[in-house]
Amino acid sequence: MRDSRAKSAAATAPAPLPAKGRFQAFDLLATLVAVVHGDGTVLFANAALEDAAGASRRTIEGASFLNYFSEPQVLRTALDGARINEYAALRYDAHLLRQGAEPMPVHVVLAQTDHPDEFVIELLPLEAQARQDREERLIDQAQANKELIRNLAHEIKNPLGGIRGAAQLLEMEIDPALKEYTRVVIHEADRLQTLVDRLLAPHRRPHVVGDVNIHEVCERVRSLILAEFPKGLRVVRDYDISIPEFRGDREQLIQAVLNIAHNAAQALGDRIAAGDAQLTFRTRIGRQVTFGKQRYRLALELHVIDNGPGVPDSIKDRIFFPLVSGREGGSGLGLTLAQTFVQQHHGLIECDSVPGRTDFKILIPLP
Ligand SMILES: Nc1ncnc2c1ncn2[C@@H]1O[C@H](COP(=O)(O)OP(=O)(O)O)[C@@H](O)[C@H]1O
Ligand SMILES: [Mg+2]
Numbered sequence: 001m002r003d004s005r006a007k008s009a010a011a012t013a014p015a016p017l018p019a020k021g022r023f024q025a026f027d028l029l030a031t032l033v034a035v036v037h038g039d040g041t042v043l044f045a046n047a048a049l050e051d052a053a054g055a056s057r058r059t060i061e062g063a064s065f066l067n068y069f070s071e072p073q074v075l076r077t078a079l080d081g082a083r084i085n086e087y088a089a090l091r092y093d094a095h096l097l098r099q100g101a102e103p104m105p106v107h108v109v110l111a112q113t114d115h116p117d118e119f120v121i122e123l124l125p126l127e128a129q130a131r132q133d134r135e136e137r138l139i140d141q142a143q144a145n146k147e148l149i150r151n152l153a154h155e156i157k158n159p160l161g162g163i164r165g166a167a168q169l170l171e172m173e174i175d176p177a178l179k180e181y182t183r184v185v186i187h188e189a190d191r192l193q194t195l196v197d198r199l200l201a202p203h204r205r206p207h208v209v210g211d212v213n214i215h216e217v218c219e220r221v222r223s224l225i226l227a228e229f230p231k232g233l234r235v236v237r238d239y240d241i242s243i244p245e246f247r248g249d250r251e252q253l254i255q256a257v258l259n260i261a262h263n264a265a266q267a268l269g270d271r272i273a274a275g276d277a278q279l280t281f282r283t284r285i286g287r288q289v290t291f292g293k294q295r296y297r298l299a300l301e302l303h304v305i306d307n308g309p310g311v312p313d314s315i316k317d318r319i320f321f322p323l324v325s326g327r328e329g330g331s332g333l334g335l336t337l338a339q340t341f342v343q344q345h346h347g348l349i350e351c352d353s354v355p356g357r358t359d360f361k362i363l364i365p366l367p
Contacts, residue, residue, distance in 0.1 A: 032096070032106070032123035035113070038083045040064040040075065043118065052125070054099030065121065070095035070103050075121075078110050082119055088112050096123060105130065135291050135348060141320065142339050149322050149336070153199040156192060164189040198333060199322075207344060212248040214300055215239050218281045221257045225279065229265050232272035238282040243300055246366050252341040257304065259334035260349070260360045264306035266327065267358070271308060280305040291348045291363050298366040299347075303359050311353040319351060 026033040026046040035044040045060040066072035071094050078090050089111040095103035105126040167185040222235050264279050271277035282303040289299040312326045320339045325332035342349050347364035
């Protein structure tokens with residue numbers, strides 16, 4: 001009985017497959033996989049790798065896999081080491097070069113197979129991980145900002161009243177010729193007072209919750225921006241009108257989007273003068289979106305995109321910090337407030353900017 005079963009199993013066992021066939025199962029994986037010869041020549045590239053590299057299997061296979069990395073030497077050394085059996089598997093980080101896209105940061109795992117001089121290279125994209133880390137940093141940063149602002153504003157506010165009052169008393173006592181100086185003190189104290197009030201405003205104002213239609217918000221901002229920049233600026237609406245209403249504070253969201261759009265319009269100065277400035281409001285529904293350590297089934301994505309010069313590199317990673325400004329006379333509060341307001345809706349603002357295209361993306365979970 002036993003014997004005959006063993007025999008029949010042996011009889012139906014598949015014949016050894018040719019090289020291509022042996023690797024076909026790799027096409028089912030989401031991981032990028034290549035099988036290479038010890039000299040780096042690609043014997044097989046799976047479908048996920050084709051996609052990521054933006055090149056067809058026919059192009060990749062037969063070519064040297066070294067050419068697909070920003071750091072070919074590292075792979076060379078790794079393969080040489082694996083060839084002389086220095087290790088069975090090796091891991092390191094590298095950048096996969098892609099057709100028509102930025103190099104993709106990947107974690108490389110190089111492993112021997114049971115065929116001599118044949119190696120399996122797995123590439124795990126680091127992008128997703130890096131993005132998540134960045135978002136977590138943004139959220140922590142925003143929380144720290146909020147506390148910093150509130151404390152700082154209170155520290156300034158308290159003595160400010162005293163300074164102003166003292167200057168007023170002094171003004172009544174002194175030679176009228178010297179009043180010019182007390183005026184400066186009073187005027188500057190008033191200016192600081194206004195700034196402090198603006199810093200404290202978002203924390204003081206109650207959160208008014210109602211049904212928000214995001215397109216109403218966009219339209220409102222659009223008309224405010226066009227009123228201020230009536231010439232040379234085109235505002236394009238690219239709306240997905242199927243986006244449902246959600247519970248939120250309409251005024252806060254208008255303020256947040258306005259701050260972002262206003263920055264864009266300001267950055268567009270030269271293009272407005274040239275007459276080809278463009279600002280785009282794009283709304284989309286994101287599905288299974290992860291941000292702020294949480295995964296949401298549905299999320300609103302509102303992009304505010306401009307064709308201006310881009311966020312200056314020197315302040316790029318700090319634009320959401322309070323008092324960081326790239327403009328003469330800027331308060332550096334616009335984006336801090338916008339981020340605070342959006343976070344009150346459990347959302348997040350992200351920025352992606354290169355010269356010619358700056359995209360501020362507001363993400364808000366939908367019910
Ligand atoms: N769309 C944009 N294009 C270029 N730079 C931008 C854009 N949005 C924001 N920035 C930069 O970020 C800085 C911070 O913006 P914000 O927090 O609103 O402060 P402020 O506008 O008072 O300077 C701006 O000064 C500007 O340098
Ligand atoms: Mg601003």
